[in-house]
Amino acid sequence: MTERQERRDYFRINDTIGLSYSVIDDSSENSAKGTEGKKIELDSVLTEIDAKFNQAANTVWQENPAVAEALGLLNRKISIVAARTPQAADSEAAPHQEHLANISGCGMAFHCVDPLAVGTRLNVSVVIKPSNIDVNFIATVIACEPSPESPAGNYLMRIEIDEESHSAKEQLIQHVVQKQYTAGKNADS
Numbered sequence: 734m735t736e737r738q739e740r741r742d743y744f745r746i747n748d749t750i751g752l753s754y755s756v757i758d759d760s761s762e763n764s765a766k767g768t769e770g771k772k773i774e775l776d777s778v779l780t781e782i783d784a785k786f787n788q789a790a791n792t793v794w795q796e797n798p799a800v801a802e803a804l805g806l807l808n809r810k811i812s813i814v815a816a817r818t819p820q821a822a823d824s825e826a827a828p829h830q831e832h833l834a835n836i837s838g839c840g841m842a843f844h845c846v847d848p849l850a851v852g853t854r855l856n857v858s859v860v861i862k863p864s865n866i867d868v869n870f871i872a873t874v875i876a877c878e879p880s881p882e883s884p885a886g887n888y889l890m891r892i893e894i895d896e897e898s899h900s901a902k903e904q905l906i907q908h909v910v911q912k913q914y915t916a917g918k919n920a921d922s
Contacts, residue, residue, distance in 0.1 A: 746913060748834060750832060751829030752831075752858070752859055753829045754856060838905050839902065845877075849888075854873055856871060866904065870894050871895045872894050
Protein backbone atom coordinates (compact mmCIF):
# COMPACT_ATOMS: atom_id res chain seq x y z
CA MET A 734 0.00 0.00 0.00
CA THR A 735 1.41 3.41 -0.94
CA GLU A 736 1.53 6.36 1.40
CA ARG A 737 -1.15 8.98 0.68
CA GLN A 738 0.30 12.32 -0.38
CA GLU A 739 -1.04 15.45 1.34
CA ARG A 740 -2.54 17.77 -1.29
CA ARG A 741 -3.67 20.64 0.91
CA ASP A 742 -2.01 24.00 0.49
CA TYR A 743 -3.71 25.66 3.50
CA PHE A 744 -4.59 24.88 7.10
CA ARG A 745 -8.14 23.63 7.68
CA ILE A 746 -10.62 24.17 10.48
CA ASN A 747 -14.07 22.84 11.28
CA ASP A 748 -16.42 25.76 11.86
CA THR A 749 -20.12 26.59 11.83
CA ILE A 750 -20.95 29.00 9.01
CA GLY A 751 -23.94 30.35 7.16
CA LEU A 752 -23.97 28.81 3.70
CA SER A 753 -25.96 29.09 0.51
CA TYR A 754 -25.04 27.98 -2.97
CA SER A 755 -26.60 27.67 -6.39
CA VAL A 756 -25.59 25.80 -9.50
CA ILE A 757 -24.22 28.00 -12.27
CA ASP A 758 -25.59 27.50 -15.74
CA ASP A 759 -24.21 29.43 -18.73
CA SER A 760 -26.59 32.39 -18.26
CA SER A 761 -25.96 32.75 -14.49
CA GLU A 762 -22.20 32.54 -14.99
CA ASN A 763 -22.42 35.50 -17.34
CA SER A 764 -24.57 37.40 -14.83
CA ALA A 765 -22.09 36.53 -12.05
CA LYS A 766 -19.30 38.00 -14.14
CA GLY A 767 -21.44 41.09 -14.70
CA THR A 768 -21.97 41.45 -10.95
CA GLU A 769 -18.21 41.17 -10.33
CA GLY A 770 -17.63 43.95 -12.87
CA LYS A 771 -20.17 46.16 -11.08
CA LYS A 772 -18.45 45.46 -7.75
CA ILE A 773 -15.08 46.45 -9.20
CA GLU A 774 -16.66 49.61 -10.64
CA LEU A 775 -18.24 50.42 -7.26
CA ASP A 776 -14.91 49.80 -5.50
CA SER A 777 -13.12 52.24 -7.83
CA VAL A 778 -15.82 54.91 -7.30
CA LEU A 779 -15.54 54.50 -3.52
CA THR A 780 -11.74 54.72 -3.71
CA GLU A 781 -12.04 57.96 -5.70
CA ILE A 782 -14.52 59.40 -3.18
CA ASP A 783 -12.25 58.42 -0.28
CA ALA A 784 -9.30 60.18 -1.94
CA LYS A 785 -11.34 63.38 -2.38
CA PHE A 786 -12.66 63.09 1.17
CA ASN A 787 -9.13 62.76 2.54
CA GLN A 788 -8.00 65.87 0.65
CA ALA A 789 -10.95 67.86 2.01
CA ALA A 790 -10.40 66.52 5.53
CA ASN A 791 -6.72 67.50 5.39
CA THR A 792 -7.71 71.04 4.41
CA VAL A 793 -10.25 71.22 7.26
CA TRP A 794 -7.66 69.74 9.63
CA GLN A 795 -5.43 72.81 9.21
CA GLU A 796 -8.27 75.14 10.23
CA ASN A 797 -10.16 72.99 12.77
CA PRO A 798 -8.70 69.63 13.85
CA ALA A 799 -11.74 68.70 15.97
CA VAL A 800 -14.12 69.04 13.01
CA ALA A 801 -11.75 67.08 10.76
CA GLU A 802 -11.51 64.28 13.33
CA ALA A 803 -15.31 64.16 13.64
CA LEU A 804 -15.67 63.95 9.86
CA GLY A 805 -13.08 61.16 9.71
CA LEU A 806 -14.90 59.18 12.39
CA LEU A 807 -18.21 59.66 10.60
CA ASN A 808 -16.66 58.48 7.32
CA ARG A 809 -15.28 55.37 9.07
CA LYS A 810 -18.65 54.65 10.64
CA ILE A 811 -20.38 54.88 7.25
CA SER A 812 -17.78 52.52 5.74
CA ILE A 813 -18.33 49.95 8.49
CA VAL A 814 -22.13 50.10 8.13
CA ALA A 815 -21.88 49.83 4.34
CA ALA A 816 -19.60 46.78 4.62
CA ARG A 817 -22.19 45.00 6.78
CA THR A 818 -25.21 45.94 4.65
CA PRO A 819 -26.24 43.34 2.05
CA GLN A 820 -26.19 44.62 -1.50
CA ALA A 821 -29.18 44.37 -3.84
CA ALA A 822 -27.60 41.47 -5.74
CA ASP A 823 -27.21 39.54 -2.47
CA SER A 824 -30.90 39.91 -1.61
CA GLU A 825 -31.82 37.61 -4.52
CA ALA A 826 -29.62 34.83 -3.17
CA ALA A 827 -30.99 31.88 -1.26
CA PRO A 828 -31.09 32.31 2.52
CA HIS A 829 -28.06 31.04 4.40
CA GLN A 830 -28.38 27.84 6.40
CA GLU A 831 -26.06 26.97 9.25
CA HIS A 832 -23.61 24.22 8.35
CA LEU A 833 -20.64 22.66 10.05
CA ALA A 834 -17.97 22.90 7.35
CA ASN A 835 -14.33 22.02 6.98
CA ILE A 836 -12.82 25.27 5.67
CA SER A 837 -9.49 26.25 4.16
CA GLY A 838 -8.22 29.00 1.90
CA CYS A 839 -8.68 26.85 -1.19
CA GLY A 840 -12.04 25.24 -0.54
CA MET A 841 -14.38 23.56 1.88
CA ALA A 842 -16.31 20.42 2.61
CA PHE A 843 -19.83 20.19 4.03
CA HIS A 844 -22.82 17.87 4.16
CA CYS A 845 -25.66 18.48 1.72
CA VAL A 846 -28.77 16.81 0.32
CA ASP A 847 -28.01 17.60 -3.33
CA PRO A 848 -26.01 15.00 -5.27
CA LEU A 849 -23.95 17.19 -7.60
CA ALA A 850 -21.64 15.92 -10.30
CA VAL A 851 -17.90 16.51 -10.11
CA GLY A 852 -17.09 19.62 -12.15
CA THR A 853 -20.39 21.38 -11.35
CA ARG A 854 -19.83 25.13 -10.96
CA LEU A 855 -21.43 26.91 -8.01
CA ASN A 856 -22.11 30.44 -6.81
CA VAL A 857 -21.32 30.18 -3.10
CA SER A 858 -22.09 32.60 -0.29
CA VAL A 859 -20.60 32.00 3.16
CA VAL A 860 -21.34 34.03 6.29
CA ILE A 861 -18.36 33.83 8.66
CA LYS A 862 -19.29 33.78 12.35
CA PRO A 863 -19.22 35.72 14.66
CA SER A 864 -18.33 38.74 12.49
CA ASN A 865 -21.15 37.98 10.00
CA ILE A 866 -18.92 38.84 7.05
CA ASP A 867 -20.44 37.60 3.79
CA VAL A 868 -17.87 35.96 1.51
CA ASN A 869 -19.00 35.26 -2.06
CA PHE A 870 -17.13 33.20 -4.62
CA ILE A 871 -17.41 30.78 -7.50
CA ALA A 872 -16.34 27.20 -6.83
CA THR A 873 -16.17 23.82 -8.53
CA VAL A 874 -17.40 20.55 -7.03
CA ILE A 875 -14.42 18.23 -6.72
CA ALA A 876 -16.30 15.43 -4.91
CA CYS A 877 -19.82 14.64 -3.76
CA GLU A 878 -19.98 11.26 -2.04
CA PRO A 879 -22.85 9.50 -0.26
CA SER A 880 -22.77 9.97 3.51
CA PRO A 881 -25.76 8.15 5.06
CA GLU A 882 -24.46 8.61 8.62
CA SER A 883 -24.65 12.39 8.33
CA PRO A 884 -27.53 14.02 10.21
CA ALA A 885 -27.25 17.18 8.06
CA GLY A 886 -27.61 15.56 4.65
CA ASN A 887 -27.00 12.54 2.51
CA TYR A 888 -23.78 13.65 0.76
CA LEU A 889 -20.40 15.07 1.68
CA MET A 890 -19.58 17.73 -0.91
CA ARG A 891 -16.08 19.11 -1.37
CA ILE A 892 -15.61 22.29 -3.39
CA GLU A 893 -12.58 24.15 -4.64
CA ILE A 894 -12.61 27.95 -4.85
CA ASP A 895 -11.82 29.29 -8.32
CA GLU A 896 -8.46 30.98 -8.81
CA GLU A 897 -10.16 34.28 -9.76
CA SER A 898 -11.74 34.59 -6.29
CA HIS A 899 -8.63 36.12 -4.67
CA SER A 900 -10.43 38.30 -2.12
CA ALA A 901 -12.66 35.41 -0.98
CA LYS A 902 -9.63 33.17 -0.54
CA GLU A 903 -7.87 35.88 1.47
CA GLN A 904 -10.90 36.38 3.73
CA LEU A 905 -11.18 32.63 4.36
CA ILE A 906 -7.44 32.34 5.08
CA GLN A 907 -7.69 35.21 7.60
CA HIS A 908 -10.70 33.55 9.23
CA VAL A 909 -8.92 30.19 9.52
CA VAL A 910 -5.81 31.83 11.01
CA GLN A 911 -7.88 33.84 13.50
CA LYS A 912 -9.80 30.73 14.59
CA GLN A 913 -6.57 28.75 14.98
CA TYR A 914 -5.00 31.57 16.98
CA THR A 915 -8.06 31.80 19.24
CA ALA A 916 -8.13 28.02 19.74
CA GLY A 917 -4.41 27.97 20.55
CA LYS A 918 -4.77 30.89 22.94
CA ASN A 919 -7.70 29.18 24.73
CA ALA A 920 -5.71 25.92 24.96
CA ASP A 921 -2.81 27.76 26.62
CA SER A 922 -5.10 29.28 29.26
